[in-house]
Amino acid sequence: MRIPYDELVAEFNRxxxxxGFDETDALEAAKIFADNSVDGVYSHGVNRFPRVVSYIEKGxxxxxxxxxxxxxxxxxxxxxxxxxxxxxxAKRCMxxxxxxxxxxxVGVVALGNNNHxxxxxxxxxxxxxxxxxxxxxxxxMPNMPAWGGKDRRIGNNPFIxxxxxxxxxxxxxxxxxxxxxxxxxxxxxxxxxxxPVVGGYDSNGNVxxxxxxxxxxxxxxxxxxxxxxxxxxxxxxxxxxxxxxLSVTAVGKKCEEEYALSQMLIAIDPRHVAAQNIxxxxxxxxxxxxxxxxxxxxxxxxxxxxxxxxLTRRDNLANGIPVLEEIWAQIKAM
Amino acid sequence: MRIPYDELVAEFNRxxxxxGFDETDALEAAKIFADNSVDGVYSHGVNRFPRVVSYIEKGxxxxxxxxxxxxxxxxxxxxxxxxxxxxxxAKRCMxxxxxxxxxxxVGVVALGNNNHxxxxxxxxxxxxxxxxxxxxxxxxMPNMPAWGGKDRRIGNNPFIxxxxxxxxxxxxxxxxxxxxxxxxxxxxxxxxxxxPVVGGYDSNGNVxxxxxxxxxxxxxxxxxxxxxxxxxxxxxxxxxxxxxxLSVTAVGKKCEEEYALSQMLIAIDPRHVAAQNIxxxxxxxxxxxxxxxxxxxxxxxxxxxxxxxxLTRRDNLANGIPVLEEIWAQIKAM
Numbered sequence: 083m084r085i086p087y088d089e090l091v092a093e094f095n096r097x098x099x100x101x102g103f104d105e106t107d108a109l110e111a112a113k114i115f116a117d118n119s120v121d122g123v124y125s126h127g128v129n130r131f132p133r134v135v136s137y138i139e140k141g142x143x144x145x146x147x148x149x150x151x152x153x154x155x156x157x158x159x160x161x162x163x164x165x166x167x168x169x170x171x172a173k174r175c176m177x178x179x180x181x182x183x184x185x186x187x188v189g190v191v192a193l194g195n196n197n198h199x200x201x202x203x204x205x206x207x208x209x210x211x212x213x214x215x216x217x218x219x220x221x222x223m224p225n226m227p228a229w230g231g232k233d234r235r236i237g238n239n240p241f242i243x244x245x246x247x248x249x250x251x252x253x254x255x256x257x258x259x260x261x262x263x264x265x266x267x268x269x270x271x272x273x274x275x276x277x278p279v280v281g282g283y284d285s286n287g288n289v290x291x292x293x294x295x296x297x298x299x300x301x302x303x304x305x306x307x308x309x310x311x312x313x314x315x316x317x318x319x320x321x322x323x324x325x326x327x328l329s330v331t332a333v334g335k336k337c338e339e340e341y342a343l344s345q346m347l348i349a350i351d352p353r354h355v356a357a358q359n360i361x362x363x364x365x366x367x368x369x370x371x372x373x374x375x376x377x378x379x380x381x382x383x384x385x386x387x388x389x390x391x392x393l394t395r396r397d398n399l400a401n402g403i404p405v406l407e408e409i410w411a412q413i414k415a416m
Numbered sequence: 417m418r419i420p421y422d423e424l425v426a427e428f429n430r431x432x433x434x435x436g437f438d439e440t441d442a443l444e445a446a447k448i449f450a451d452n453s454v455d456g457v458y459s460h461g462v463n464r465f466p467r468v469v470s471y472i473e474k475g476x477x478x479x480x481x482x483x484x485x486x487x488x489x490x491x492x493x494x495x496x497x498x499x500x501x502x503x504x505x506a507k508r509c510m511x512x513x514x515x516x517x518x519x520x521x522v523g524v525v526a527l528g529n530n531n532h533x534x535x536x537x538x539x540x541x542x543x544x545x546x547x548x549x550x551x552x553x554x555x556x557m558p559n560m561p562a563w564g565g566k567d568r569r570i571g572n573n574p575f576i577x578x579x580x581x582x583x584x585x586x587x588x589x590x591x592x593x594x595x596x597x598x599x600x601x602x603x604x605x606x607x608x609x610x611x612p613v614v615g616g617y618d619s620n621g622n623v624x625x626x627x628x629x630x631x632x633x634x635x636x637x638x639x640x641x642x643x644x645x646x647x648x649x650x651x652x653x654x655x656x657x658x659x660x661x662l663s664v665t666a667v668g669k670k671c672e673e674e675y676a677l678s679q680m681l682i683a684i685d686p687r688h689v690a691a692q693n694i695x696x697x698x699x700x701x702x703x704x705x706x707x708x709x710x711x712x713x714x715x716x717x718x719x720x721x722x723x724x725x726x727l728t729r730r731d732n733l734a735n736g737i738p739v740l741e742e743i744w745a746q747i748k749a750m
Contacts, residue, residue, distance in 0.1 A: 309639050
């Protein structure tokens with residue numbers, strides 16, 4: 083079934099008010115959940131909503147708490163999320179980073195003690211909508227082995243870079259440091275299809291595209307093997323040191339589920355050095371060149387990062403957002 | 417053969433003075449080349465030196481030119497490398513980023529029109545030695561297909577993140593967005609061994625570990641397939657828009673070889689929010705945990721990013737730096 087955007091927002095809003103959020107916060111959070119689904123990231127939009135509600139009920143997410151500034155100076159600030167709503171806190175910290183970038187050219191907010199921010203790409207698009215380059219990442223539960231190890235000790239730490247274009251069709255890369263999410267692996271197993279490329283190890287220690295085998299070992303592959311493992315560790319340490327919050331290691335030791343994370347929100351304002359039309363021209367030259375590639379498959383199209391989301395967004399706003407009936411019934415009953 | 421550090425520096429210094437550098441610049445650049453070899457990155461130390469000298473002779477690298485500030489404000493500045501020596505310009509821009517970070521908490525320098533900076537990791541270690549988190553990247557010649565395409569249109573844009581520790585054993589990840597460098601692929605072909613994991617496509621369009629097959633198609637694989645392709649494009653656009661320099665596309669169109677690149681040097685000073693001993697404690701907890709992983713191979717050790725360089729550095733400083741006789745003879749004859 084496909085639900086119109088406004089109906090999705092209204093339902094999320096209703097439930098969040100019932101769960102203790104004030105009207106402003108409930109509506110703002112509801113829109114973020116809906117926007118994530120509009121862009122096609124259902125796993126961190128409507129499909130994630132029931133789990134978020136359960137986290138509110140368990141007390142992991144505190145509806146009456148908001149991120150507050152606890153340190154820093156100039157363009158760099160440390161904030162404490164106080165275990166408030168993850169996506170709201172992150173959005174406000176990216177707003178703050180953009181504000182700092184307006185003043186200092188660059189703004190960095192390290193946000194500790196925050197809940198899951200859902201889809202990291204949201205905050206990249208947010209920075210780009212404000213005319214800024216956005217760079218952000220979060221740490222996670224330990225969910226991937228470090229390179230050379232077998233047991234899960236590092237995170238799949240999503241990493242986002244967004245570059246603004248004046249037509250709103252920003253270039254945004256949003257990817258986790260694991261080759262595949264747990265959700266994708268499960269989806270392929272249920273559909274009985276292999277992963278498109280190797281995504282982890284089987285019980286014999288060989289890399290495989292078989293989702294069921296990977297689910298046995300949970301040895302998922304980092305992007306670029308040793309490279310993604312190293313990037314993941316470095317991203318985690320930067321967020322931890324700057325926010326003073328929990329590392330992936332500490333989240334694994336101290337939390338029953340995935341909460342109290344450390345996140346980085348960075349904005350750089352290119353308007354300090356260039357007019358948007360000059361930036362647009364530079365960006366268009368690159369995009370036009372990439373799209374002129376000889377396609378790897380006959381008739382294939384080369385998309386730039388962010389373009390798939392833009393195409394999905396158009397379709398979903400026109401035709402409604404695809405929602406699993408079961409999940410929708412669950413939300414309606416809340 | 418193994419050459420002592422001081423002898424390496426002295427030789428580089430002698431040649432650079434002969435090629436037109438003043439005494440200060442020659443010695444500083446000589447030390448960077450030597451340091452890169454000390455840390456085991458021979459491809460961007462001694463082995464690269466003859467090519468750099470040829471670029472000086474061709475006029476791509478201008479010994480009398482230095483990077484100058486051309487824009488920006490607060491913590492974000494745009495610099496023009498004026499086609500001076502790449503590693504010297506990048507080093508000075510990271511020095512400036514560290515200075516800005518001391519004042520504003522964060523410093524960002526976008527450096528356009530610069531030559532190849534050799535090993536990006538150098539500037540990460542440099543920031544960390546100054547007590548800062550260092551994040552930097554460069555763009556390159558077009559040397560990798562965009563995801564979905566066959567011909568080389570994007571760069572392997574090396575990306576670096578460094579986190580300082582008070583004992584100097586910093587955590588530093590330094591990796592290109594291609595799974596393997598061209599040098600590594602050639603090395604495996606000459607040794608007649610396969611790549612350790614798939615690194616590109618063969619003529620039939622299948623991924624392969626065969627270096628000779630990849631050299632036929634030059635379709636090298638980005639880390640994480642579509643993910644590394646997207647990160648590469650985004651890193652390129654940020655550096656291009658902020659520096660006002662050439663994109664990977666423009667370098668490919670305008671330069672005969674790899675010069676006039678765009679680079680980003682970012683420093684964040686964690687001392688604005690935390691004492692170094694607190695950061696050390698947080699970092700050690702993560703490293704200790706990772707190193708306690710169950711090894712994937714019996715007796716295997718798990719190294720943190722930067723640790724291999726530290727081990728190599730100790731060995732090379734004690735026993736001299738491994739140098740290919742042929743290259744050394746070439747340099748001695750200059």
